[in-house]
Amino acid sequence: MVPPLVLDIDGTLTTADHRIDPRAFELLPSWEAPVVFATGKAFPYPVALAHFLGLPEHVIAENGGVVYADGETRFTGDPDACWAVAEEFIERGGDLGWGGRTTVNRWRETEVAISMDADEDLLRSIAADHDQTVIDTGYAYHVTSPGVSKGDAFEELCELLEYDPDAFVAIGDSENDASTFTVAGESYAVANADDVAREAADTVLADAYMDGTAGVLEALIAADR
Numbered sequence: 001m002v003p004p005l006v007l008d009i010d011g012t013l014t015t016a017d018h019r020i021d022p023r024a025f026e027l028l029p030s031w032e033a034p035v036v037f038a039t040g041k042a043f044p045y046p047v048a049l050a051h052f053l054g055l056p057e058h059v060i061a062e063n064g065g066v067v068y069a070d071g072e073t074r075f076t077g078d079p080d081a082c083w084a085v086a087e088e089f090i091e092r093g094g095d096l097g098w099g100g101r102t103t104v105n106r107w108r109e110t111e112v113a114i115s116m117d118a119d120e121d122l123l124r125s126i127a128a129d130h131d132q133t134v135i136d137t138g139y140a141y142h143v144t145s146p147g148v149s150k151g152d153a154f155e156e157l158c159e160l161l162e163y164d165p166d167a168f169v170a171i172g173d174s175e176n177d178a179s180t181f182t183v184a185g186e187s188y189a190v191a192n193a194d195d196v197a198r199e200a201a202d203t204v205l206a207d208a209y210m211d212g213t214a215g216v217l218e219a220l221i222a223a224d225r
């Protein structure tokens with residue numbers, strides 16, 4: 001039996017230009033064990049991915065702020081405090097960015113995502129004044145509440161579904177994946193991963209993006225034969 005998976009999305013299942021790599025549609029629909037998507041993106045994104053792969057919607061969104069499994073939704077974090085940071089950031093001349101793409105935050109329920117073009121120093125200093133944290137995923141700065149993490153959310157999801165987190169293989173690429181790597185039994189950072197993810201992973205892969213991820217998935221399938 002192949003092991004269950006907990007997979008980051010951006011940088012892990014994608015190409016370098018942010019598209020889902022088609023190999024996700026070849027390897028995941030027939031995966032014979034649970035697959036959990038754990039992302040910094042807003043709640044609808046991993047739900048849609050699971051849905052269109054024909055997989056059960058077991059997801060972690062917003063860096064752990066949202067857990068959804070078996071029809072149950074759990075939220076962690078203080079969205080008002082995160083928005084207070086974003087509002088002060090705008091008042092002090094900052095820009096959330098996204099070129100008018102309001103869908104980035106429209107369905108976000110526990111935190112705020114800000115474009116990588118933003119003034120990072122200003123954002124971090126305002127977040128610190130409000131006792132909120134900033135996560136840099138390489139795709140966005142996320143203003144998130146302390147204590148929110150994909151790893152804690154993953155543990156919660158495993159409790160809900162009565163899964164053993166230690167049985168899971170985790171793959172990811174950035175600092176928001178390090179906590180998942182700690183909880184899962186086995187962890188891989190793709191070659192494009194940041195230093196925090198590389199440090200936390202059991203194995204740093206030679207291949208980047210979906211090349212790295214597909215290599216792990218194919219090896220797991222081969223080992224199962």
Ligand SMILES: O=C(O)COP(=O)(O)O
Pocket residue numbers: 008009010011038039040041042137138139140174176
């Ligand atoms: O939304 C982001 O900033 C990153 O998303 P990810 O956690 O799927 O890589």
Ligand SMILES: [Mg+2]
Pocket residue numbers: 008009010011012137172173174
């Ligand atoms: Mg990622």
